[in-house]
Every structure is written in C-alpha cells, then in structure tokens.
C-alpha cells in the first residue's frame with residue numbers, strides 16, 4: 001500500500017496515512033500537497049489530484065496522535081469506517097458490545113459501529129445473548145484514525161468514484 005507522510009502545519013512530521021486517506025484530507029481542505037509523485041494522478045469525487053507523497057495540514061494540530069485518542073461516538077464510526085460490526089452494511093449508530101445495563105463502558109474495546117437495525121435487534125444484550133456474531137473485534141484506533149479525528153476530517157466513505165488513474169498504485 002502506498003503511504004503518504006503527513007506533516008503538521010508547522011512542518012513537523014506526524015504520521016503516515018494511506019493514499020486514500022491523504023486524498024480525503026486534501027479534498028476536504030484539511031491538508032495541502034507538499035510533494036507529489038511525478039506524472040501520477042488520482043481522481044476522486046470529481047477532483048483530480050497529483051498522487052501525494054507528502055501532505056501538510058492547513059491547521060496546526062495540538063493532539064499528538066501517538067497518544068491514545070479519547071473515546072467518542074464519532075471516533076468509533078471513523079475507526080470502523082461506518083461499517084456495521086454485525087452485518088457489514090452502512091452503520092449510523094454505535095453499539096455497546098457489553099451493554100451499559102450489564103456494566104459495559106464507553107471504551108474503544110467495548111463499542112462498535114452498528115446499523116440501526118442490528119442495534120435495535122441486539123438491544124440490551126451481549127452478542128452471545130442475542131445470538132449475534134461480531135465480524136471483527138473492536139480495537140484501539142490507529143494513529144491514522146486518530147489523525148482524522150484530530151483534524152475533523154471524515155473517513156472518505158463518500159468517495160464513491162474513487163479512481164486511481166493508470167500508473168497510480170491502488171490504495172486501500
């Protein structure tokens with residue numbers, strides 16, 4: 001996977017993100033391209049861009065995202081890329097794996113993105129009690145997830161026509 005280096009507004013290197021996420025940050029005006037692969041272009045959401053090797057955030061981000069990101073509902077949706085943990089369809093809600101009524105907390109490891117239907121079906125039960133299975137286990141957000149949260153970018157789910165042009169490496 002092609003990785004793009006992200007600089008803070010102060011030019012301090014922060015992290016690397018996937019090409020797809022780098023393009024999202026540029027399209028959402030959170031970052032500008034500092035350095036690009038010569039001759040390569042990507043097209044996404046009707047915008048054509050050089051393939052960024054290095055991008056720089058427009059605004060200085062104080063949150064050092066090597067540090068653990070604070071839990072939030074939006075953060076869970078970004079981490080899980082708006083995919084339901086039970087069926088894989090688009091998720092708009094978050095589910096407590098161990099329900100709050102059974103002592104489950106607001107933590108990264110106890111919450112997953114869920115579609116409204118599965119969230120309703122599971123109700124105040126654990127997956128075992130509801131006879132439902134998690135497609136993947138919840139995890140602490142990656143530094144790239146934490147960066148998107150820190151700059152207020154969304155995860156780029158709304159880029160249906162993401163299309164690397166010939167010569168550009170595919171990304172995920």
Ligand SMILES: [Zn+2]
Nearest residue numbers: 084087115118
């Ligand atoms: Zn679902």
